[in-house]
Amino acid sequence: MNSPRLTDTHQPFPVPLRGGAVATSDPAWDDFCVAVAEELDAYFDGLKDTVRCSPGFPVLRSRIREQVTGGKLLRPRLTRLAWRAFGGRAEPVMDGATRNAPDPDCVRLAASFELLHAALLVHDDVVDRDPVRRGRPTVGELYRRDAHSAGAPSDEAQHLGEAVAIIGGDLLLAGALQLATTCTTDPVRLQAVSAVVFDAVTASAAGELDDVLLSMHRYGQQHPAVQDILNMERLKTATYSFEAPLRAGALLAGANQEDAARLAQAGSRIGVAYQVVDDVLGTFGDPRLTGKSTEADLREGKATVLTAHGMQDARARKALAGFAAGNVTVAQVKAALAQAGAETSAVKLAAELVADAQDALERLPLPEAERAELSAICHYVLHRRK
Template structure:
């Protein structure tokens, strides 16, 4: 199955599930319509990386039954609801104004409250509504997975990984908040956040889940995880670079937004480790400043480049990507899956989005 065809199957499964949920929601009350509209807007975008890795994990482990492939598309698509939950909650915690070039969910609900002239603080209403939307997506992700139509035994195996992945990403998110609050992170601690907040969740566990759904041997699972974890780290390091140096037209977020949000990324940790006292003071002063101007962003960018942190981060991306490619080359997987996973490695670490 081609990448385009897989994308269409994933999109169809996702939209079909949400459409089935819609009447039940609206039967509760028409006031829930804005909640569904916010979800529709969020699900309309995205690269569908997690479902793609899940599908190719299934194929890599020998999955090929056409009837089962329909169930795999549904099970893989459930990861997009999990991703929607993580994004909505992440934007609340980071006080992000935009997501994929549109207002973030909490800003969307905040605007509705303000326009209607309702009581209370618009910001508090927006955050509360967004948290509930994220919770709904989290609940629906499990419901969609369980209703995929796959046989009970592969479903049980896959569900174990799915549950683990949800736990890991929540723990990773907490560690990310903790690093920002402490304000003294190292490259090592930043990499630990990367592993659990992003690398496992984005690539390693979706591959692992797909492989388990196909009944993979422990050797195949280990081989796919050896490919998935370093690629997941490279993916997040690339995302960190784009969060500072990316083009807003491509990233969907204002330039330097990660700096304004005070994210203690590997890129920032590398800069602080290599900075002079004066440079470090400038970075610490600007990091987390929500009012940081374009000039302030440019100044921090210059320090990141001058310290060699950007080049060091690019070298790390290359090393982790090479490690993933070596693991994939050594893995005993289906030829079409090997080719597709190689293409996904390029897509996940591209210098633009």
């Protein structure tokens, strides 16, 4: 995927110190990743003391803990970036061996976004009926297998898996809100940050609802327009993944509401571009890299920018209708969408969104280091393969 605005001179998005990954070239970021992991460990360890008499709870606690491993820590990165950009700079390298510890308030807020992300993924897997996430079974799928092994009928095993996944997602959501509402002792900043996180949860719920309802186009309703899909993707994912971490991080550092909002608006465009690329990967990506099926979106009747574009092409429109009727294969639909230029159109749209975001960022008073980091994230969004 190439963008007319970005070149390959940027460094790829660094992989944090999680699950045995190698260190990056930024020691302070590595330290921050370790601190976030320790914050998450402390939260899950605390659950042991909260619930002691439930025989099933330890297994659930362990399985939802796994949902917070293996990610890129994008949301913590954005939280820390915004926090540093607006005055939170307590992390300079002191010498070759000694560094200041990451700011605990910023770490706690960053960890809350990781828990929020995990919670919404667990719930989303139930909504989408996905058995795989990041190349491994979802929480619901693990419990479905347990029930199946115990002799439960298929429908009952499926129901048990979905029920426990909802419970696990709720537990992760509670943890996210707990960390977000205790991330600082400054009452003014805490109120501002907490409001951002609560609004992000509400927006995501609205977006998830819209995503489900937009899929009703399979049953004779008009296919949603591209803008309707972009609005849904902003609410469902871009708000909590990009807007909220940037806005909350800036407010935690003491930024005024106007500057924090302007940064969040740029983040919104980057986040929507991320989801547009996700649509492309969800249909044309390599499942060995993405860790998820490239047929699920089509089988679930998801309204994406790809299908919206396809509906403007007679051959692709016919293929989509035939697939809904069971007369066309997934491979044939993909071929029709590709021939209609759906992938090219989506990538162009993502590049335009990122270009708009970069224009907005140019008008913000950001330090050069943070501006460069945002530019690297923009590059990653457009060129990622998973």
